[in-house]
Amino acid sequence: MKLPRFMHVYLARHAQVSLNSLGRLYRAPSASLMTAAVIAIALALPSGLYLLTGNLQRLSTQWDGSTSLSLFLHHSVAENQARQLAAGLQKWPEIESLQLISPEQALAEFRELSGFGTALDVLEENPLPAVLAVKPGRDHADADSAAALLERLQVLPEVEMAQLDLQWVRRFSAIVDIVRRSIWVMGSLLGLAVLLVIGNTIRLEIQNRREEIEITKLIGATDAFIRRPFLYSGIWYGLGGALLAVVLIEVAFLQLQGPVRQLSGLYASSFALEALSVAEIGVLLSGGALLGLAGAWLAVGRHLADIEPTY
Amino acid sequence: MIRFDHVSKRYPETGDALHNVNFHLMSGAMAFLTGHSGAGKSTLLKLIALLERCSRGQLFLDGENLTRAPARKIPLVRRKIGMIFQNHRLLCDRTVFDNVALPLVIAGFRHQDIRRRVRAALDKVGLLSKERAFPLMLSGGEQQRVGIARAVVNKPPLLLADEPTGNLDPELSRDIMHLFEQFNQVGVTVLVASHDLDLISRMPYPQLRLHQGHLSVEQALAIE
Ligand SMILES: Nc1ncnc2c1ncn2[C@@H]1O[C@H](COP(=O)(O)OP(=O)(O)OP(=O)(O)O)[C@@H](O)[C@H]1O
Ligand SMILES: [Mg+2]
Numbered sequence: 001m002k003l004p005r006f007m008h009v010y011l012a013r014h015a016q017v018s019l020n021s022l023g024r025l026y027r028a029p030s031a032s033l034m035t036a037a038v039i040a041i042a043l044a045l046p047s048g049l050y051l052l053t054g055n056l057q058r059l060s061t062q063w064d065g066s067t068s069l070s071l072f073l074h075h076s077v078a079e080n081q082a083r084q085l086a087a088g089l090q091k092w093p094e095i096e097s098l099q100l101i102s103p104e105q106a107l108a109e110f111r112e113l114s115g116f117g118t119a120l121d122v123l124e125e126n127p128l129p130a131v132l133a134v135k136p137g138r139d140h141a142d143a144d145s146a147a148a149l150l151e152r153l154q155v156l157p158e159v160e161m162a163q164l165d166l167q168w169v170r171r172f173s174a175i176v177d178i179v180r181r182s183i184w185v186m187g188s189l190l191g192l193a194v195l196l197v198i199g200n201t202i203r204l205e206i207q208n209r210r211e212e213i214e215i216t217k218l219i220g221a222t223d224a225f226i227r228r229p230f231l232y233s234g235i236w237y238g239l240g241g242a243l244l245a246v247v248l249i250e251v252a253f254l255q256l257q258g259p260v261r262q263l264s265g266l267y268a269s270s271f272a273l274e275a276l277s278v279a280e281i282g283v284l285l286s287g288g289a290l291l292g293l294a295g296a297w298l299a300v301g302r303h304l305a306d307i308e309p310t311y
Numbered sequence: 312m313i314r315f316d317h318v319s320k321r322y323p324e325t326g327d328a329l330h331n332v333n334f335h336l337m338s339g340a341m342a343f344l345t346g347h348s349g350a351g352k353s354t355l356l357k358l359i360a361l362l363e364r365c366s367r368g369q370l371f372l373d374g375e376n377l378t379r380a381p382a383r384k385i386p387l388v389r390r391k392i393g394m395i396f397q398n399h400r401l402l403c404d405r406t407v408f409d410n411v412a413l414p415l416v417i418a419g420f421r422h423q424d425i426r427r428r429v430r431a432a433l434d435k436v437g438l439l440s441k442e443r444a445f446p447l448m449l450s451g452g453e454q455q456r457v458g459i460a461r462a463v464v465n466k467p468p469l470l471l472a473d474e475p476t477g478n479l480d481p482e483l484s485r486d487i488m489h490l491f492e493q494f495n496q497v498g499v500t501v502l503v504a505s506h507d508l509d510l511i512s513r514m515p516y517p518q519l520r521l522h523q524g525h526l527s528v529e530q531a532l533a534i535e
Contacts, residue, residue: 013419215400218362219461220389221417311353311362311396 014228021232025240032240035201039241039288042194044248046187047276047284051249053180055273060173067141067169069150071132072161082130085158089134094149096137103128129160143170191291198237198295202230206303214309227304231296238292242285250275312338312469312500313359318368320354320524328354330524331368336502338373338468341495343511344504346521352504353397355521356471359502360392361385373468390418393462393499395472399454401446407433407457408442414465432460436490452483459487463494470494472503476510484510 025032073082079102086100101109106128111120134153136146146164154162206213213226253275264271276284313336320329328351336342344352357363358370361377369378377388401410411432415425433439436456446454455475462470472491476484484507492514495501505511511518520527 009419009421212402212404215402216413216417217386218360218389218394218396218400219414219417220386220392222383222386225417309362311357311400 017228018232018235021229022236024229025233025236032237035197035237036240036244038197039194039237039292040244040248042190042197043242043284043288044245044252046183046190047245047280048249048252050180050183050187051253051274051276051280053176053183056176057173057180058274059271060169060176061142067136067146068165069134069136069146069153070163070165071134071153071156071159072163073130073132073158074160075129077130077158079130081158082132085156086132089132089153094136094140094145095134097135099133101131101133103130106131143173191287194238194241194288194291195295195298198234198292199299201237202234202296202299203303205233206230206299206307210307213304213307217307218309218311223304227300230300230304231293234292234294234296234299235289236292238288238290238295239285240288241292242288245288246276246281246284312336312340312373313502314371315355315358316369316371318358318365318370320351320358320363321366328524329358329521332524332526334519334526336500338500339495339498341491341501341516342503343514343516343518344502344521345506345508345511345518347506349523350521351524352521353473356394356473356502356504359469359471360394361388386417390414390465391467391469393465393467393470395455395458395462395470395475397474397477399446399458401454401457401461403446405445406442407438407444407446407449410446410457411442411460411464414461418465420465428464429460432464435463435493436460452479452487455479455487459490463499466499468498468500470499470501472501472505474504474506476505476507481510488514 073085077085082100082102086098089095089098103126107120107126110128111117134149136149140146140149150162150164153159216226253273257273260271260273313334315332315334318329318332319327321327332355344355346352354363358365359372359377361380365378369376371377372388373391380388402413405413408429411429412425415428420428430439430442433442436459438453438456438460441449441453446457449457459472459475462472470491475487475491479487488503488510491501491503503511
């Protein structure tokens, strides 16, 4: 693409100013690094938590695969009736498989697992109902379809009570959702903090360079010319902070990766933490740069107009 | 080039600094602005560079009425004026070269042009060897010359100087006045405020005499 000459000049001048601003920050490394670190922490905290809860959400959808419904049948339902019901339900397209647990089986299992053993012998009759364990098909395992299926099973005359074992997964998912929303609130506040930190840093820089601003105004600099280096400083601060935040998050997730893999190995799951994607890194960096620009803009708008050359 | 039409300037704190000043300095002319301390010399120059605004009357620069020029036009007016300040106003953290280059950078000159023009201006004031030095490493006279180089580097049509020889020895003062003459000879309009009467009375240029804010009328006529 061939640019008109004035565009070349314009772009070259901007590149020059932005490099000059970067050079100025580089020449005061400890102060610049400190500001960038504050920004990095303020950005890394909400981003890291958001990423973590995103992983938790992913984990909870993986559990959908183990969704099952339990149908507790009325005591009055005889075993062959229960078998008929099971055969009928087997034809439903939503249902992948089902298993009938007779009251005797249930009691035997309970006896074994609870360890009450002979204590149960005193019972005159089996208090446990027959249970149908229903596993929905893959396409119907998500929370909403499972709930719909539950409703349809609930109204069958043989069924006393139907229970969705997904319930706790849903609760977990809802809690994660609330946490994510509060991270947004926290993120907005910390974003505001970044804005103010950068604004204040730029304000100090304007004060330090007051003499220079006055002199350049004296010899005919436009407001845009004077504003430009400060806006670039803001962008560099924001970008540097965001870059540092990315590093912080990556390091933290690297630390967590091993233990998480070990844990999911214990549960025979292939779950692994996902760190920042390229797109997310892009969002974080451009968000940081934008916050920097906005903070600098605020400071420049407020404080540059105050400086009129006196002579 | 510069026309004052019944111009008065009143500072809110100290009262009237200029009363009903009328004069017209033609394009390409050179003149001195004299008067006792506090007479209003700096005030008059500040009005031209729009560092202060007139309280009454009209002010024209290069045919353009500046009396109510909007703030966004101020930078463009100042670029037409090479201004030399009594207290130099150099950037202490920049080299001599960078100081002189500043007006060109502001105007968006290209890198190569900036080099060439800065060196030419420094050569003119005899400071080419000091381009890497910082202003505080220079003597008062050298700093003044850096200020002059900065004022002329973008070839403005008008040069304003406020006490350019204020604290220099007679020989250096003569050199600097001679520099102004040279700029004038290539067509630059020059107005120099000075109370070095000894020196300027020996030079063949009209004088604008200020006394407590009043301009001597016969002198003004002499210029018109
Ligand atoms: N910024 C200002 N605010 C208020 N009063 C001012 C200001 N600048 C100058 N004055 C007043 O205006 C009058 C003229 O001042 P000006 O600086 O123009 O004098 P001058 O002729 O340049 O004097 P000098 O030869 O000492 O530099 C003085 O009485 C001064 O007190
Ligand atoms: Mg003065």
